[in-house]
Amino acid sequence: MTDLSPLPETSRAAAVQEIRTPGGLKAWLVEDYAVPLVAVQFAFRGGASQDAADKPGVVTLLGGLLDEGAGPYDSGAFHEAMDDLAVHLHFSVDRDHFAGHFQTLTRNLDPAFELMRLAVNEARLEQGPIDRVVSQLVASLKRELKDPDAVASRMFRAAAFPGHPYGRAARGEIDTLGKISRDDLLAMRGRMLARDNLVIAVVGAIDAATLAEKLDATFGALPERAALAPVPPAVMSGVGERLVADIDVPQATIRFGRPGVERDDPDFMAAVVVNHILGGGAFTARLFREVREKRGLAYSVYSHLQNYDRAALVVGATSTKNERAAESLAVIQEQIVDLAENGPTEEELAKARKFLIGSYALRFDTSTKIAGNLMQLQLEGRPAAYLDQRNRLVAAVGLDDARRAAKKLLGDGRLLVALAGRPTGM
Amino acid sequence: MTVSSAAAPQPAAAAGAQGAAHAGPHIAHSRLDNGMEVVVIPDHRAPVVTHMVWYRNGSADDPPLKSGIAHFLEHLMFKGTKTHPQGEFSQLVADLGGQENAFTGHDYTSYFQRVPREHLGAMMEYEADRMTNLVLTDEVVAPERDVVLEERRMRTDSDPGAELSEAVQAALFAHHPYGTPIIGWGHEIETLGREDALAYYQRFYTPENAILVVAGDVEPADVEKLARETYGKIDARGAPPVRRRPQEPPARARRHVSLSDEKVEQPTYERVYVVPSARTAEPGEAEALEVMTHLLGAGQTSRLYKQLVVEKPVAVAAGAYYMSSSLDATRLWIYGVPAADVSLDDFDAAIDRVIEDFLANPPGDREFERAKTRLVADAVYAQDSQVALARWYGAALAIGETIEDVSGWSARIEAVTPEAVVAVARKWLDKRRAVTGYLLPEQAA
Numbered sequence: 001m002t003d004l005s006p007l008p009e010t011s012r013a014a015a016v017q018e019i020r021t022p023g024g025l026k027a028w029l030v031e032d033y034a035v036p037l038v039a040v041q042f043a044f045r046g047g048a049s050q051d052a053a054d055k056p057g058v059v060t061l062l063g064g065l066l067d068e069g070a071g072p073y074d075s076g077a078f079h080e081a082m083d084d085l086a087v088h089l090h091f092s093v094d095r096d097h098f099a100g101h102f103q104t105l106t107r108n109l110d111p112a113f114e115l116m117r118l119a120v121n122e123a124r125l126e127q128g129p130i131d132r133v134v135s136q137l138v139a140s141l142k143r144e145l146k147d148p149d150a151v152a153s154r155m156f157r158a159a160a161f162p163g164h165p166y167g168r169a170a171r172g173e174i175d176t177l178g179k180i181s182r183d184d185l186l187a188m189r190g191r192m193l194a195r196d197n198l199v200i201a202v203v204g205a206i207d208a209a210t211l212a213e214k215l216d217a218t219f220g221a222l223p224e225r226a227a228l229a230p231v232p233p234a235v236m237s238g239v240g241e242r243l244v245a246d247i248d249v250p251q252a253t254i255r256f257g258r259p260g261v262e263r264d265d266p267d268f269m270a271a272v273v274v275n276h277i278l279g280g281g282a283f284t285a286r287l288f289r290e291v292r293e294k295r296g297l298a299y300s301v302y303s304h305l306q307n308y309d310r311a312a313l314v315v316g317a318t319s320t321k322n323e324r325a326a327e328s329l330a331v332i333q334e335q336i337v338d339l340a341e342n343g344p345t346e347e348e349l350a351k352a353r354k355f356l357i358g359s360y361a362l363r364f365d366t367s368t369k370i371a372g373n374l375m376q377l378q379l380e381g382r383p384a385a386y387l388d389q390r391n392r393l394v395a396a397v398g399l400d401d402a403r404r405a406a407k408k409l410l411g412d413g414r415l416l417v418a419l420a421g422r423p424t425g426m
Numbered sequence: 427m428t429v430s431s432a433a434a435p436q437p438a439a440a441a442g443a444q445g446a447a448h449a450g451p452h453i454a455h456s457r458l459d460n461g462m463e464v465v466v467i468p469d470h471r472a473p474v475v476t477h478m479v480w481y482r483n484g485s486a487d488d489p490p491l492k493s494g495i496a497h498f499l500e501h502l503m504f505k506g507t508k509t510h511p512q513g514e515f516s517q518l519v520a521d522l523g524g525q526e527n528a529f530t531g532h533d534y535t536s537y538f539q540r541v542p543r544e545h546l547g548a549m550m551e552y553e554a555d556r557m558t559n560l561v562l563t564d565e566v567v568a569p570e571r572d573v574v575l576e577e578r579r580m581r582t583d584s585d586p587g588a589e590l591s592e593a594v595q596a597a598l599f600a601h602h603p604y605g606t607p608i609i610g611w612g613h614e615i616e617t618l619g620r621e622d623a624l625a626y627y628q629r630f631y632t633p634e635n636a637i638l639v640v641a642g643d644v645e646p647a648d649v650e651k652l653a654r655e656t657y658g659k660i661d662a663r664g665a666p667p668v669r670r671r672p673q674e675p676p677a678r679a680r681r682h683v684s685l686s687d688e689k690v691e692q693p694t695y696e697r698v699y700v701v702p703s704a705r706t707a708e709p710g711e712a713e714a715l716e717v718m719t720h721l722l723g724a725g726q727t728s729r730l731y732k733q734l735v736v737e738k739p740v741a742v743a744a745g746a747y748y749m750s751s752s753l754d755a756t757r758l759w760i761y762g763v764p765a766a767d768v769s770l771d772d773f774d775a776a777i778d779r780v781i782e783d784f785l786a787n788p789p790g791d792r793e794f795e796r797a798k799t800r801l802v803a804d805a806v807y808a809q810d811s812q813v814a815l816a817r818w819y820g821a822a823l824a825i826g827e828t829i830e831d832v833s834g835w836s837a838r839i840e841a842v843t844p845e846a847v848v849a850v851a852r853k854w855l856d857k858r859r860a861v862t863g864y865l866l867p868e869q870a871a
Contacts, residue, residue, distance in 0.1 A: 010473075032471065034469075034470070034471050035806070035809045035810050036806065037806065037807065037809075037810055039810075075726075075736070076726075076727070076732065076736060079725070079726040079727050080727050080796065083725065083727050083796045083797075083799065083800050084796055084799060085799075086799050086800050086802075086803030086804075088807070103807065105803060105806060128736075132735065132736065132739065132742070135739075135742045135765065135766070136742045136743065138742075138766075139692050139742045139743070139763050142691040142692035143587075143691070143692040143694075143763075145691040145692075146688070146689035146690075146691060147585070147689070148584050247689065248688065248689070249579075249583070249584035249689075250579050250583050250584065251576065251579040251580060251583065251584050253584070282516070282519075282520040283504070283516040283520070283526070284513070284516055284517055284520045292573055293569070294569065295569060295572075296568070296569030296570065296571070296572025296573045296576070297572070297576070298573070298576050299573055299574075299576045299577035299580055300577075300580065319576065319579070319580045319584075320576065321575075321576060321579060351517070351520060351521060354520070354521045354522070354523065355520045355521065355522075355523050356523065357523055358521070358522045358523015358524065358541075358542065359523030359524065359525070360523065361472060361473065361474055361523070361542065362474060362523070362524075362525060362540055364472055365471070365472045365474055365811075365812065365813075366810045366811045367810050368810065421584075
């Protein structure tokens with residue numbers, strides 16, 4: 001199904017320099033001098049799935065603490081130094097990754113990279129900042145205790161991945177966050193921040209030689225190998241279940257989903273196309289038309305493919321007034337079953353392909369977005385050439401492929417459904 | 427199709443696309459014969475273009491009893507025209523792999539598409555078409571009204587924090603329509619119909635009232651030619667529509683609003699002052715307010731964060747925000763989340779002490795320079811996003827600012843003195859001009 005013959009468009013891959021530093025680090029660089037900025041996005045494989053079952057939140061807490069004092073600077077002095085240089089530096093954590101986001105003006109290149117080096121290697125992890133960030137996480141979790149969106153997604157996650165790291169609270173629990181010690185954080189940093197699980201993408205006004213030197217200084221002293229706990233593959237469970245959390249609000253927030261298609265499945269791109277037809281981001285998707293435009297059942301309704309390293313899902317969400325929640329779900333269910341059984345029409349398929357091909361360019365319009373995409377491709381194990389292959393893969397999805405992928409993705413159409421609100425007539 | 431209030435664009439970062447630190451893009455500005463303004467922001471890094479049309483009317487121009495009509499019409503603008511029936515425009519954008527949306531603020535309504543550059547002309551043709559040829563039937567209006575009611579339920583009616591903010595704004599403005607939510611009050615949205623929408627459309631959707639902003643891989647002369655061939659064909663109406671807004675009387679009483687709800691597990695705090703905007707302030711005052719608010723409450727080096735969250739922790743979060751971009755007098759927020767054992771009254775008193783200390787011990791040179799560095803650098807970072815630049819210029823023009831107001835912003839921030847910062851803090855952080863909002867768990871009611 002894969003036709004890799006060139007389409008008449010400019011090569012994105014050609015702009016990517018794959019560099020290897022004298023210290024042995026690999027990175028992708030796009031040199032661009034239009035704006036005097038440099039953006040770096042990097043990620044360590046690992047993420048919140050490395051938390052112990054009885055102590056969730058360690059990785060997230062670590063992510064909140066690397067810029068809270070490092071090397072010669074305490075927390076306040078470190079933030080003053082960042083402000084003096086107008087550096088953007090923060091860390092984020094998802095299920096499978098611990099990521100760093102950095103942006104600087106080129107005139108502050110040297111001292112800005114030095115701050116990043118300190119955060120990555122010499123974060124102090126002092127008790128004062130630990131207590132503060134824990135209290136901030138606890139407050140944010142408390143705010144979400146009875147928030148319909150948060151309640152529905154917690155319920156969905158727990159039912160989808162019981163006993164698996166993906167079923168845990170990535171940001172920890174209100175009761176256990178306070179038990180995380182400095183030693184827990186040091187141990188996690190030692191296990192996760194290493195060179196063999198690191199990917200780096202850089203976009204902006206910097207040449208390869210200068211960058212190589214900066215990257216070796218920033219990451220070269222990290223341990224060579226990470227010591228990650230294996231995360232078992234998981235197939236989402238709970239399909240066919242319908243869970244309701246009672247919250248006194250006029251609207252029911254609905255999450256739904258079922259197992260998806262893995263990234264390395266030959267039908268993955270066809271599944272992307274099928275999902276776009278079902279509930280993708282445009283105002284032309286089936287769910288948008290049937291739920292919102294025709295019936296006025298909801299403001300927001302969508303579906304997307306959720307691909308973790310060790311699990312694949314197709315998930316969606318909407319919010320409908322309690323009295324019409326059952327009707328909304330019925331419409332969604334009907335569309336899913338129809339797409340699974342009959343596949344998309346030739347016209348739907350053609351339009352979806354056009355959209356996905358044309359919209360790829362909009363992912364590459366700011367330096368931080370370009371760097372983020374280059375980081376993501378490396379995490380997925382794709383070559384830079386994929387930047388040019390991707391649209392050909394979309395173009396190659398035929399009607400038979402889409403039908404097969406729709407069956408694989410949507411199967412018998414049964415869903416795990418989690419509702420928060422006071423839906424009636426369910 | 428969204429409401430944007432707190433998310434309103436900030437010239438704060440806009441600016442100085444032409445600041446001293448770096449020469450930014452050259453902005454072209456012209457006007458069509460029918461009165462429509464045209465702004466072009468070249469950005470040749472990617473072969474894409476951002477096309478926006480801004481109308482100088484927002485929710486604060488909603489007629490009495492018709493709150494929400496600006497936002498409702500924004501939704502209805504996607505329902506098709508005589509020449510292009512419902513769905514055709516969206517389908518075209520989707521076929522191109524483009525993005526589209528619209529948003530309504532207190533002072534403006536804006537529509538945009540992002541597409542490959544060669545399709546700019548088609549976007550302009552469709553957008554010009556729906557400026558005058560909108561067709562509405564009850565069949566499309568009724569379900570869309572339900573969509574808006576669901577939007578309101580989702581954003582506000584299911585979220586006690588959002589309900590409190592709505593109550594705070596309503597208390598803050600005794601007379602001015604900024605006190606009414608952009609999306610409208612539920613009981614009035616329910617009554618809005620086809621005739622209301624068309625009357626509003628006839629009044630405000632005119633070339634004299636519109637601003638075209640195009641950012642991307644284009645040349646100004648080409649854009650201006652396309653604009654003449656599309657928007658330029660629309661007949662002038664003679665004069666731009668007049669905004670008639672009740673203005674706010676002097677504020678004399680401090681107000682307090684409190685909302686208790688069983689869904690609240692974590693108390694939160696906000697205090698909102700009415701202060702001058704970039705449009706209503708004396709020269710230099712809005713810039714001084716910007717720097718003052720940054721010093722007081724932007725990020726971890728700010729006074730509020732350092733004193734209330736780090737040094738003697740009575741809170742887990744504290745900050746401040748000034749929304750300078752506003753046609754009439756605007757708002758300055760101080761907000762926070764108290765620590766577990768701290769009452770909102772004690773937190774309120776702690777904020778007062780930070781402000782008193784700010785006046786008694788104004789920022790020294792380093793602290794002052796740090797704030798300016800960050801603010802001016804944001805203008806350079808902004809150049810990385812053509813959408814951000816397009817929004818900042820569009821929003822500024824829509825409230826009556828000029829291109830020069832925006833491009834000269836960095837220089838004006840650089841010119842702010844420590845004395846001016848203390849002066850605006852003393853003058854405007856007056857509790858008689860403020861509403862305090864408490865969000866509380868039910869048992870504390």
